[in-house]
Amino acid sequence: MSTRATTWEPPISNSTWYACGLLLWPVHLALAFPSILYLITLTIFLFRPPDLDLYHADRIALGVLVFFIALRLLALRERLPFAAGLTLPMLGLAALAMLRALREPFDAQTWSLIASKFLVPLILFHVATLVFREISARRHFEIFVVLALAYLVFTAIAFLADSPALIFPRFILDESLGIHVDRARGPFLQAVANGLSVLNSALGDSVPPQAVTSRASAISGCTSAERAPGVLFSIMYGPLPGCCGMRQPPLRMRLRA
Numbered sequence: 385m386s387t388r389a390t391t392w393e394p395p396i397s398n399s400t401w402y403a404c405g406l407l408l409w410p411v412h413l414a415l416a417f418p419s420i421l422y423l424i425t426l427t428i429f430l431f432r433p434p435d436l437d438l439y440h441a442d443r444i445a446l447g448v449l450v451f452f453i454a455l456r457l458l459a460l461r462e463r464l465p466f467a468a469g470l471t472l473p474m475l476g477l478a479a480l481a482m483l484r485a486l487r488e489p490f491d492a493q494t495w496s497l498i499a500s501k502f503l504v505p506l507i508l509f510h511v512a513t514l515v516f517r518e519i520s521a522r523r524h525f526e527i528f529v530v531l532a533l534a535y536l537v538f539t540a541i542a543f544l545a546d547s548p549a550l551i552f553p554r555f556i557l558d559e560s561l562g563i564h565v566d567r568a569r570g571p572f573l574q575a576v577a578n579g580l581s582v583l584n585s586a587l588g589d590s591v592p593p594q595a596v597t598s599r600a601s602a603i604s605g606c607t608s609a610e611r612a613p614g615v616l617f618s619i620m621y622g623p624l625p626g627c628c629g630m631r632q633p634p635l636r637m638r639l640r641a
Contacts, residue, residue, distance in 0.1 A: 414452040415459070419521035422511065423528045425449045430532070430571055433555045434562075446504065453511050465513045474509070478502040533585035536578060540568035 414421050428445040457464065481502050485494045516522050542550040548557050555573075559565045562573025570578035 411452075414448075415456050418453055418456055418515045419524040421449055421452060422515045423524060426528070431553060433553060434573070446507070449511065450507065453514055457514060462514065464510060467513070470509070471506075474502070474506045478506060529585050533582065536570050536582050536585070539570050540578070540582070543568040 425445045425448075429442050432441050478498070481498045485491070485498055488494060516525055539551055539556070542548075551557060553571065555561060556569065556571060562569060564573075564575040567575040568578060569575045570581070572578050572581065
């Protein structure tokens with residue numbers, strides 16, 4: 385009987401296996417580091433220009449994120465956490481909005497508004513409860529929030545200092561897009577969403593990720609009352625403010641820490 389060990393690593397000389405490995409390498413990274421995939425999706429949401437040529441980029445990013453998270457959920461045989469105190473109100477708001485939209489079922493703008501303000505935040509919230517369970521994943525999100533906060537503050541200061549050359553991306557300066565063209569509105573193209581994002585990012589950075597140390601604590605943290613403002617901001621103004629608002633652990637955890 386042969387005692388040679390069996391491995392799953394294909395020989396480099398076999399070009400077919402090597403090509404398959406290269407093709408599956410992004411899949412492996414997406415399953416191994418879901419937090420990075422989540423943050424890439426948020427980055428696309430943040431910087432996607434309102435252009436007809438790129439209007440579908442955020443939809444593709446969300447679909448890819450949900451697909452890989454669902455694949456990882458099935459592979460690890462995990463359950464989707466159900467936070468009744470937050471999930472049911474969000475579902476109720478989404479249901480009411482959809483019932484209102486059924487009065488004009490062929491209005492594409494209405495359905496787009498419902499998706500961006502109700503369905504997408506609902507999906508991102510529940511995906512976040514699966515992704516940010518470990519300290520390393522929350523560390524990734526903390527770095528993202530710090531960078532996003534620095535960028536939004538820098539953009540606002542550049543606008544107030546009347547330095548348009550320092551503002552990126554350039555579509556922020558396009559007066560034909562969005563509202564509040566005379567105020568610091570950032571890539572959200574409205575000053576209210578920009579201000580809420582800065583506020584929630586600053587509040588999210590006030591608590592270190594080590595404050596939540598266990599899987600159960602992370603899930604209970606996502607269902608705490610302190611995350612409600614972030615979720616409501618997410619419903620009203622988009623995904624980034626709400627995700628930043630979900631960053632903080634419960635008050636009782638901070639007191640014990």
